[in-house]
Amino acid sequence: MASAKEIQSRMKSIQDTMKITSAMYMISSSKLKKAKKTLADTExxxxxxxxxxxxxxRHMDDTEHRYFDERPEIEPQDRKIGYIVVSADKGLAGAYNHNVFRIAEECMEKNSRCQLFVLGEVGRQYFYKKGVDVDTNFRFTVQKPTMHRARVISEKMIAMYLEGQLDEVHIIYTRMVNAATMVAEKEQLLPLKKMTFATQAQLLADMHQEEIEMVPSADEVLNSIVPNYLRGMIYGCLVESYASEHNSRMMAMDAATSSAKDMLKDLSIKYNRVRQAAITQEITEVISGAKAQKKKL
Structure with missing residues (x-):
C-alpha cells in the first residue's frame, strides 16, 4: 500500500488538474453562448x-444554371470531389474530432480523386501524419469564425467548381442538435439541388404566383445571390462546428471533473486508512515499549 505522503501528493495533483478542467468548462461555456448568439443573429x-x-x-424555365449543373456525363469514379473538413485547433473535446475524421476517411475510401481542405490544426496534423495530401489554401484558425473567412473559402470553392477543377463540393462539420447531442455530418454545397429550394414553392403551389421582373435576367440574379448563399452556408457550418466543439469540451471537462472528484473520494478513504494504520502501529509500539520497560523494573 502507498504511503500517506504518496497519497497526499497524488491528491494534490488531482486537485490541480480538477482546477484546470473546471476553468476549461467555464471558458467553453462562455464561448458557446457567444457562438449561439452569433448564429441566431445571422440565420x-x-x-x-x-x-x-x-x-x-419558380420563375425560371427548365434551362440549367451553372450552379445547378450536376455534370451527369462524368462517371461517379471519375468525379473530382472537394471536402471542406472542419476540425478543432486543440483536443480535449471528447469524440468531436474523431467523428469528423471518420466521415472524411469514409469519403476518401469511396472516391480516390477527392481533395481535402482542412480547417483546424488538429485536422491538419491528423491527416499529415496519415500521409494524406491536404490543400493548404485555408490555414485558418477555427476559433471565432468570421464572415471574411467564409467569403475566402466560398470564393475559392466556387472558382474551382466553375473552372472544372472540382465537380462537387461538400463540407464535413458538426451540427449541434441540442445541449447533449452533436452530430458530425456531410452536406453538399455545389452543385446546388433544386429540391433544396422546393419547399417554399410547394407551400405556395395553390396560391397566386407573384409576377417578378428580373433585370437583366434570372441567370444574372442567381449569379449574384448564390455566392452570398454559399458564403452563408459555410459561415453557418463554421459557427455550428465552433459551438459543437465547445459543447463537446464542456461535456468532456464536466466528466473529467466528476471523475477527479470520485478519485479524490477514494484516495481520501485510502489516506485515512493508511493514517489510521500508522497511528495504530505507533500506539502498539508505545504500548509494547511500556510493557518492556515495566518487565525490566
Whole structure:
C-alpha cells in the first residue's frame, strides 16, 4: 500500500488538474453562448436568401444554371470531389474530432480523386501524419469564425467548381442538435439541388404566383445571390462546428471533473486508512515499549 505522503501528493495533483478542467468548462461555456448568439443573429438573413433563390427558380424555365449543373456525363469514379473538413485547433473535446475524421476517411475510401481542405490544426496534423495530401489554401484558425473567412473559402470553392477543377463540393462539420447531442455530418454545397429550394414553392403551389421582373435576367440574379448563399452556408457550418466543439469540451471537462472528484473520494478513504494504520502501529509500539520497560523494573 502507498504511503500517506504518496497519497497526499497524488491528491494534490488531482486537485490541480480538477482546477484546470473546471476553468476549461467555464471558458467553453462562455464561448458557446457567444457562438449561439452569433448564429441566431445571422440565420434570418441567409434563410431569406434561400427563400429568394426558391422564388427565382419558380420563375425560371427548365434551362440549367451553372450552379445547378450536376455534370451527369462524368462517371461517379471519375468525379473530382472537394471536402471542406472542419476540425478543432486543440483536443480535449471528447469524440468531436474523431467523428469528423471518420466521415472524411469514409469519403476518401469511396472516391480516390477527392481533395481535402482542412480547417483546424488538429485536422491538419491528423491527416499529415496519415500521409494524406491536404490543400493548404485555408490555414485558418477555427476559433471565432468570421464572415471574411467564409467569403475566402466560398470564393475559392466556387472558382474551382466553375473552372472544372472540382465537380462537387461538400463540407464535413458538426451540427449541434441540442445541449447533449452533436452530430458530425456531410452536406453538399455545389452543385446546388433544386429540391433544396422546393419547399417554399410547394407551400405556395395553390396560391397566386407573384409576377417578378428580373433585370437583366434570372441567370444574372442567381449569379449574384448564390455566392452570398454559399458564403452563408459555410459561415453557418463554421459557427455550428465552433459551438459543437465547445459543447463537446464542456461535456468532456464536466466528466473529467466528476471523475477527479470520485478519485479524490477514494484516495481520501485510502489516506485515512493508511493514517489510521500508522497511528495504530505507533500506539502498539508505545504500548509494547511500556510493557518492556515495566518487565525490566
Amino acid at each position: 434570418p438573413y441567409f434563410y431569406s436568401l434561400q427563400s429568394a433563390i426558391g422564388r427565382v427558380l
